[in-house]
Amino acid sequence: MTVASYARDAGGGPGETEPRRADVKKERRDWRQFVGFVPAAILFGVFFIAPLCLIVVYSFWITKNYELIPDFTTANYKTILTTGTYVRTFGKTVLIALLATVAALALAFPFCYWLVRYVPKRLQRVGLLLVILPFWTSYLLRVYAWVAILGDKGAINSMLKALGLTKDPIRLFLYDNPGVFIVLVYLYFPFAALTLYASLERFDWRLLHAAVDLGATPMRAIANTLLPQMRLALVTAGIFVFIPILGEYLAPSAIGGTHGVMMGNLVANFFSGYLLPLGSAASVLIAMVITIVLIVFRRSLDTKEIYV
Amino acid sequence: MSDDLQAVNPRARLFRIILSFYGVGIYIFLFAPIAVMILLSFNTSRVVGFPMAGFTTDWYLRLANDTVILKALEKSLIVAFWVTVLSTVIGTMAAFPLVRANIKNRGGVRVFITLPIMMPGLLIGVAILVLATNVLHIQPSLYTAIIGQTVLATPFVILVVSSRLEALDRNMERAAADLGANGLQRIVFVVLPLIYPGIIAGALIALTLSLDEFIVTNFIIGADQTLPIYIYNQLKFGITPEVNALATLMLLGTLAVAGVTLGALRLVKVLASVGGRRPGGSVVTKKPNRLEEPASAEV
Amino acid sequence: MSRISEVKLSRRSFVGGALMLGAASPFLLSACGKAEEAGGGGGSGGGGGTVNWLTWSDHYSQDQLAKVADTTKITGQPKLFSDNADALLQIKQTGSQFDQVSGDALWVKKYMDEGLIEPFDLAEIKSSSQLFPMATKFEFLNDPKGALGYPFSWSTVQIYYNPDKVKTPPTSWESLTDPMYKGLIVAENIPTDLMAIAGIATGAKGSPYAQTPDQISSSSGFLNALKPNVVKLASQNNEIVTMMASGEAAIGISNLGTDVRVKDAGGPELKSAYPPEGTIGFIDSEMIVAKGANKALVKPFLDAMQQSEWIVANFTTNWRPLFNQKAAEALTADPKTADNAKRLFMTDPDKALQMTLKGPAQDQQAYTEAFNKVFGA
Numbered sequence: 001m002t003v004a005s006y007a008r009d010a011g012g013g014p015g016e017t018e019p020r021r022a023d024v025k026k027e028r029r030d031w032r033q034f035v036g037f038v039p040a041a042i043l044f045g046v047f048f049i050a051p052l053c054l055i056v057v058y059s060f061w062i063t064k065n066y067e068l069i070p071d072f073t074t075a076n077y078k079t080i081l082t083t084g085t086y087v088r089t090f091g092k093t094v095l096i097a098l099l100a101t102v103a104a105l106a107l108a109f110p111f112c113y114w115l116v117r118y119v120p121k122r123l124q125r126v127g128l129l130l131v132i133l134p135f136w137t138s139y140l141l142r143v144y145a146w147v148a149i150l151g152d153k154g155a156i157n158s159m160l161k162a163l164g165l166t167k168d169p170i171r172l173f174l175y176d177n178p179g180v181f182i183v184l185v186y187l188y189f190p191f192a193a194l195t196l197y198a199s200l201e202r203f204d205w206r207l208l209h210a211a212v213d214l215g216a217t218p219m220r221a222i223a224n225t226l227l228p229q230m231r232l233a234l235v236t237a238g239i240f241v242f243i244p245i246l247g248e249y250l251a252p253s254a255i256g257g258t259h260g261v262m263m264g265n266l267v268a269n270f271f272s273g274y275l276l277p278l279g280s281a282a283s284v285l286i287a288m289v290i291t292i293v294l295i296v297f298r299r300s301l302d303t304k305e306i307y308v
Numbered sequence: 309m310s311d312d313l314q315a316v317n318p319r320a321r322l323f324r325i326i327l328s329f330y331g332v333g334i335y336i337f338l339f340a341p342i343a344v345m346i347l348l349s350f351n352t353s354r355v356v357g358f359p360m361a362g363f364t365t366d367w368y369l370r371l372a373n374d375t376v377i378l379k380a381l382e383k384s385l386i387v388a389f390w391v392t393v394l395s396t397v398i399g400t401m402a403a404f405p406l407v408r409a410n411i412k413n414r415g416g417v418r419v420f421i422t423l424p425i426m427m428p429g430l431l432i433g434v435a436i437l438v439l440a441t442n443v444l445h446i447q448p449s450l451y452t453a454i455i456g457q458t459v460l461a462t463p464f465v466i467l468v469v470s471s472r473l474e475a476l477d478r479n480m481e482r483a484a485a486d487l488g489a490n491g492l493q494r495i496v497f498v499v500l501p502l503i504y505p506g507i508i509a510g511a512l513i514a515l516t517l518s519l520d521e522f523i524v525t526n527f528i529i530g531a532d533q534t535l536p537i538y539i540y541n542q543l544k545f546g547i548t549p550e551v552n553a554l555a556t557l558m559l560l561g562t563l564a565v566a567g568v569t570l571g572a573l574r575l576v577k578v579l580a581s582v583g584g585r586r587p588g589g590s591v592v593t594k595k596p597n598r599l600e601e602p603a604s605a606e607v
Numbered sequence: 608m609s610r611i612s613e614v615k616l617s618r619r620s621f622v623g624g625a626l627m628l629g630a631a632s633p634f635l636l637s638a639c640g641k642a643e644e645a646g647g648g649g650g651s652g653g654g655g656g657t658v659n660w661l662t663w664s665d666h667y668s669q670d671q672l673a674k675v676a677d678t679t680k681i682t683g684q685p686k687l688f689s690d691n692a693d694a695l696l697q698i699k700q701t702g703s704q705f706d707q708v709s710g711d712a713l714w715v716k717k718y719m720d721e722g723l724i725e726p727f728d729l730a731e732i733k734s735s736s737q738l739f740p741m742a743t744k745f746e747f748l749n750d751p752k753g754a755l756g757y758p759f760s761w762s763t764v765q766i767y768y769n770p771d772k773v774k775t776p777p778t779s780w781e782s783l784t785d786p787m788y789k790g791l792i793v794a795e796n797i798p799t800d801l802m803a804i805a806g807i808a809t810g811a812k813g814s815p816y817a818q819t820p821d822q823i824s825s826s827s828g829f830l831n832a833l834k835p836n837v838v839k840l841a842s843q844n845n846e847i848v849t850m851m852a853s854g855e856a857a858i859g860i861s862n863l864g865t866d867v868r869v870k871d872a873g874g875p876e877l878k879s880a881y882p883p884e885g886t887i888g889f890i891d892s893e894m895i896v897a898k899g900a901n902k903a904l905v906k907p908f909l910d911a912m913q914q915s916e917w918i919v920a921n922f923t924t925n926w927r928p929l930f931n932q933k934a935a936e937a938l939t940a941d942p943k944t945a946d947n948a949k950r951l952f953m954t955d956p957d958k959a960l961q962m963t964l965k966g967p968a969q970d971q972q973a974y975t976e977a978f979n980k981v982f983g984a
Contacts, residue, residue, distance in 0.1 A: 533686065
């Protein structure tokens with residue numbers, strides 16, 4: 001905008017009663033600025049919002065013998081919220097997601113700190129690339145590779161046996177919750193690491209020096225200058241780990257056995273048995289939790305802070 | 309940087325050493341499953357486990373003859389191509405109003421745009437399947453799979469392009485406007501060239517996402533198979549080292565493409581700094597006067 | 608979810624990204640070109656085509672598909688499933704995409720009732736002359752309009768255990784709930800069948816697939832008691848075999864021949880226990896999907912796939928009986944396989960009719976819900 005147009009748009013002086021030609025023109029032009037949204041709106045409207053609405057609708061219906069019958073009942077929600085197994089699964093899913101998030105952040109933060117401070121700038125890029133490299137292998141195989149590590153004949157047990165430390169294999173992790181936990185942390189660690197790195201990289205390290213100069217120990221310096229600034233990034237990283245884990249079902253199905261079942265498995269079972277209303281109700285509950293978390297932490301989605 | 313801290317506090321040195329071990333440890337943690345996966349692709353026994361029964365490259369050879377895998381690869385590439393094109397176009401178009409239009413609740417729109425990424429893939433897959441079969445009465449097919457993956461990929465493109473767009477210096481456009489360019493011309497000749505790295509990055513993300521996408525695709529692709537679906541079937545229904553061999557090759561393939569690209573990138577950098585300015589606003593050269601040197605060298 | 612990671616790199620690999628796309632595109636295009644060649648070559652190679660087949664992994668082998676494609680120019684394209692209910696749903700939802708589907712005994716009738724398959728004249732498939740005559744007369748595979756399915760294989764479901772790890776062998780279904788078997792059992796993840804077994808175990812009168820709500824709740828009780836002993840619910844028999852071979856499971860609820868397969872896979876020698884309460888079993892068959900786009904190719908495809916040589920190969924890989932009489936004769940003639948052929952009822956198909964056949968539950972929904980309530984968490 002040139003200075004002249006800026007002054008023009010800034011608002012009328014005293015005595016201006018009718019909207020000026022420029023303002024009318026601007027109002028008429030207003031809709032044109034949203035043109036770019038149209039294809040995305042169609043895409044998301046038809047193939048994201050509509051299906052989800054359908055799921056919400058289905059959550060109030062019932063099935064009989066593979067046929068969906070329109071109805072309006074909250075029975076499905078009641079079933080999910082009152083059946084012991086389902087409630088336990090839901091609670092366990094949230095718990096595992098929280099624990100895995102904390103673990104991923106706790107692992108990622110020192111790692112990123114090391115990468116930013118102690119690794120030469122040129123190598124930092126390589127270091128990041130190495131963190132992302134596992135993503136270039138198939139997600140499925142990364143999960144199933146853990147069976148080969150944690151299993152009875154897996155790498156860990158074979159090594160222990162070879163070293164003579166154990167006679168029988170240790171069935172600690174595979175086909176149970178701890179195994180699922182480890183695999184989830186493994187899968188989502190890079191998300192946490194990359195988000196934290198982006199923020200850590202922009203931190204002004206002279207603040208640490210200043211703190212130390214003023215007498216703080218290195219630990220205290222970090223706690224009082226670095227962590228407060230990282231808060232936003234920590235929250236964002238947490239969200240990028242927590243929310244996807246809520247919907248995970250492949251990892252628990254491969255590693256979890258009968259005891260490491262998560263909500264995603266339950267939903268998958270419902271849907272493959274054509275119990276659409278129950279599956280929909282469960283999905284709506286998960287989706288609600290996710291949406292609430294997103295809205296509460298919406299500031300952390302502000303891209304300017306993270307990506308640029 | 310960290311060195312002066314060491315001068316101040318000797319414990320910092322120990323701290324640094326511990327952290328370095330930790331960093332390396334993390335890398336080991338990250339690569340252990342991949343190493344195992346690659347190792348087991350050479351196992352003679354079909355049973356997953358150690359110690360390995362023997363060493364063989366048979367599985368790799370069997371891959372070459374496997375028409376099912378080649379067909380799956382073909383389908384994967386077709387889907388990936390269309391998903392990349394669609395999501396990049398739609399996403400770039402949507403990034404402009406997100407950044408520039410007068411929206412009352414931009415944060416809300418942002419949350420909405422991130423929703424498809426955050427919703428469990430399981431839910432999205434089933435929802436689209438149900439919509440397709442029960443409401444629209446269209447069969448699951450390659451086309452529905454393409455659309456489904458586009459829904460997942462577009463938010464990423466929007467986020468990346470919009471962040472690049474936000475950081476853009478609007479003065480370029482104002483200058484162009486002053487010189488007489490209209491809106492469309494400004495976008496095509498000024499903005500797009502300035503943000504194209506973001507668009508490319510977004511396209512790349514869409515491509516990578518599509519190639520490895522399993523959950524949503526599995527629900528809505530019908531009888532066809534993409535590579536991840538093939539791998540899933542093999543893993544679930546009979547783990548053979550063949551799948552490990554396939555994954556190892558895929559990894560090597562990606563590494564090769566990346567390596568070639570970085571090498572070519574070096575070449576382009578050298579050529580560009582000799583030839584002149586590069587689009588992107590700032591000229592990234594170490595010696596600002598380089599433009600003059602070749603001329604003087606020739607003279 | 609390999610996506611979010613790349614976003615952070617955008618700062619660093621702008622131009623690199625551009626070049627990667629550039630480098631990738633010739634690769635992409637050439638791959639498409641190559642694929643077109645391959646696809647075109649296969650298609651134009653004289654009257655061939657593809658049969659899209661929804662099936663289990665033990666119904667074919669890669670070699671078999673390749674050879675059949677060579678001779679008949681028909682390429683079988685299998686997609687795997689684990690549960691009949693799952694398959695039925697897929698066929699229902701995908702319309703014309705699948706041409707052939709495999710299914711268990713009583714499920715065939717459900718497919719027909721839903722109009723998903725079409726009857727055919729068994730005599731038109733020449734290899735059917737190799738079948739045991741009794742196999743062509745199964746009343747659940749036959750309809751006034753023709754045969755509903757081409758009979759393939761059968762098996763009972765029994766208990767296999769590793770005598771080294773299981774000191775007190777299980778003696779019945781009920782005994783499996785004993786805490787001493789904690790974490791040792793692996794079974795196939797088929798809710799309907801597990802509920803049926805539970806029904807048999809709790810002595811439910813009538814068909815295990817038509818339990819009353821009371822019976823369903825005692826079956827749930829049985830499954831609840833069984834749950835701590837189950838280490839994993841496997842997607843297919845293959846997984847059960849691998850788990851028992853590697854020692855991760857010591858008791859398997861599985862098909863005939865699992866012991867031979869486990870031995871082949873380098874595992875221990877298993878023993879079998881036949882539960883006195885009775886058990887379920889399956890007879891499976893190949894069906895033609897009514898709306899299949901290429902359904903006309905299914906009959907010649909089946910003719911090639913069901914030749915006795917392939918059935919012999921199938922038996923020596925999977926070790927459960929099949930209905931091809933010519934194959935049975937070949938197997939008994941060969942001294943290497945004669946013992947197993949006899950022991951595993953390859954020559955005795957009448958046994959198949961003595962089992963309680965697998966099928967859909969009368970109240971499928973109640974079964975699935977009851978199962979999920981137990982194994983949901």
